[in-house]
Amino acid sequence: MIYYDKVTKVYDGGQHAVEDITLGIDSGEFVSIVGHSGAGKTTLLKMLFAEVQPTEGAIYFGSRDMSSLSNGELLRIRRNMGTIFQDFRLLPTKTVYENIAFALEVAGRTDEEIKTDVPHVLELVGLFDKMWNFPGHLSGGEQQRVAIARAIVNQPDVLIADEPTGNLDPINTHDVVEILKKINDLGTTVIIATHNKSVVDSVQRRVVTMDQGRIVRDDKSGKYVL
Numbered sequence: 001m002i003y004y005d006k007v008t009k010v011y012d013g014g015q016h017a018v019e020d021i022t023l024g025i026d027s028g029e030f031v032s033i034v035g036h037s038g039a040g041k042t043t044l045l046k047m048l049f050a051e052v053q054p055t056e057g058a059i060y061f062g063s064r065d066m067s068s069l070s071n072g073e074l075l076r077i078r079r080n081m082g083t084i085f086q087d088f089r090l091l092p093t094k095t096v097y098e099n100i101a102f103a104l105e106v107a108g109r110t111d112e113e114i115k116t117d118v119p120h121v122l123e124l125v126g127l128f129d130k131m132w133n134f135p136g137h138l139s140g141g142e143q144q145r146v147a148i149a150r151a152i153v154n155q156p157d158v159l160i161a162d163e164p165t166g167n168l169d170p171i172n173t174h175d176v177v178e179i180l181k182k183i184n185d186l187g188t189t190v191i192i193a194t195h196n197k198s199v200v201d202s203v204q205r206r207v208v209t210m211d212q213g214r215i216v217r218d219d220k221s222g223k224y225v226l
Contacts, residue, residue: 001027001189002048002158007057009043009213017043019213021057025191027157030184032200033193034224035210041193044210045162048191049081050074061158079107082151082159082188086166088143090135090150096122097131100150107154121149125179141172148179158189165199177202200224 002025009018018040025031033041046052047059050066059066061077069077090099097118104114122128125145135143144164151159161180165173177199184190194200200207201223209217209225217225 001025001062002191003060004044004047005058005060007047007054007059009040009047009052010055016213018047018054021213021215023208023215023218025189027189028184028187030181030190030203030205031192032203032205032207032224033191033210034195034200034207036195038212039210040213041195041210042162045160045191045193048160049078049083079154080157082154082156084144084147084151084159084161084164086163088135088140088147090143090146092135095132095134096127096138096146099135099146100153103150103153109154117153121153124152124182125149126175139172141168141175144168144172144176145179148176148183152183152188156188158191159183161190161192163194163196164192165194165196170198173199174202197224 004021004023007018007021008016010016021044033044035041043052047054053067064077091102094102100118100121101114104117119128119131122131125148127142127145127149130138130142135146138146165176168176180190180192181203205221207219207222207224208215
């Protein structure tokens, strides 16, 4: 489903963020990308949804080379990807319902679909009763669950999560991880970048370890080992 073919990324100034990465991720996998800060995890993910372009090599989503797509083609491919981040990126002046509905509106979904799909996805992440709250009235863990709901409401093939528990306490971290596992069990490929050992150890699925821009371990089922 996803294939990094000898990918290198060099930023201005000569910094090698990612160096000679070859990595395949199959449909339905749950993959944790781990490593210390600066290991290249975020760059690896940004290149997947083409926010950053590789300096060398190619990244394939299905049969498509992400760096060769037109803007229109890229937008269509990105609709098959859900993304969540450490900082939530919710719209503060919109309610929980409106934040998620906005993602559906951008994708061209009908009013009837929105009225059905938003409550359904909020039920999945355990926030049905917070539908009309504003983000500022939610805890950090609740805000991240809204961000997850928004990311999956269009039923993407893959969910990309960059340090999704970085700002959360252990209880909320556990809740978010359980939701990610549930999403994966429903068939969505999940790729998470994290330096949180407890998160990786609780998932107990494939672990790819990075160090100084390179992959140094790839365990099909394992724990966080550095």
